[in-house]
Amino acid sequence: MKTTNTYVKLSKFLSLILRHKPETIGIQLDKNGWTDVQILLQKIQQSGKSIDLKTLQAVVANNDKKRFAFNINGSRIRANQGHSLKIELGYTPQTPPDILYHGTIERFLESIFQTGLDKRKRHHVHLSAEVATANMVGKRRGNPVILEINAQEMQEEGFLFYLSKNGVWLTEKVPVKYMNRQ
Numbered sequence: 431m432k433t434t435n436t437y438v439k440l441s442k443f444l445s446l447i448l449r450h451k452p453e454t455i456g457i458q459l460d461k462n463g464w465t466d467v468q469i470l471l472q473k474i475q476q477s478g479k480s481i482d483l484k485t486l487q488a489v490v491a492n493n494d495k496k497r498f499a500f501n502i503n504g505s506r507i508r509a510n511q512g513h514s515l516k517i518e519l520g521y522t523p524q525t526p527p528d529i530l531y532h533g534t535i536e537r538f539l540e541s542i543f544q545t546g547l548d549k550r551k552r553h554h555v556h557l558s559a560e561v562a563t564a565n566m567v568g569k570r571r572g573n574p575v576i577l578e579i580n581a582q583e584m585q586e587e588g589f590l591f592y593l594s595k596n597g598v599w600l601t602e603k604v605p606v607k608y609m610n611r612q
């Protein structure tokens with residue numbers, strides 16, 4: 431029986447492999463971010479970590495943010511969002527809630543209110559429908575500050591929004607005029 435801590439460690443390792451650096455263990459992702467489950471398991475084992483299919487399934491099922499997904503027959507796996515690698519997730523644009531939230535910290539605000547929210551190293555700016563989620567995202571870095579994003583107005587003015595399979599709202603950029611500090 432693996433402990434929760436082991437699952438969290440494996441989840442972090444999977445994020446590294448499936449979002450950022452598959453070459454660390456010598457695997458490749460296809461253009462949509464998928465990779466073969468058997469090869470993944472084999473390569474992770476070869477890298478010296480203990481993992482089997484059941485453990486991988488438990489990491490995917492119990493992951494706090496549902497970061498990973500299997501395809502329909504379970505032969506392939508990918509991360510639902512958060513990539514720095516250039517891949518095509520294939521999400522279709524959707525109508526967001528009127529207001530979305532972004533959690534950040536005080537130190538970034540001056541720059542954010544100069545240039546808007548940028549996607550930085552990731553594919554998209556990450557936004558959430560719930561203040562509580564934005565709060566947790568901000569907390570990773572320090573005292574959280576919540577920005578309210580006028581998503582309805584952005585959409586009316588032509589910005590596209592995508593909803594990842596695990597409920598994160600994604601968009602290219604948030605210009606300053608659509609943001610308010612809460």
Ligand code: HQG
Pocket residue numbers: 495497512533534535538539541542545546547548549550551552555556566567571598
């Ligand atoms: C900030 C985690 C200065 C932005 C979380 C953020 C989330 C700027 C940081 C997910 C800026 C980027 C994403 C600007 C943006 N000037 N700072 N112009 N524009 N920033 O980690 O949203 O565990 O790439 O405020 O829970 O913090 O990986 O984005 O602080 O859902 O699944 O630059 O990552 O999920 O940081 O977090 P990130 P994020 P996972």
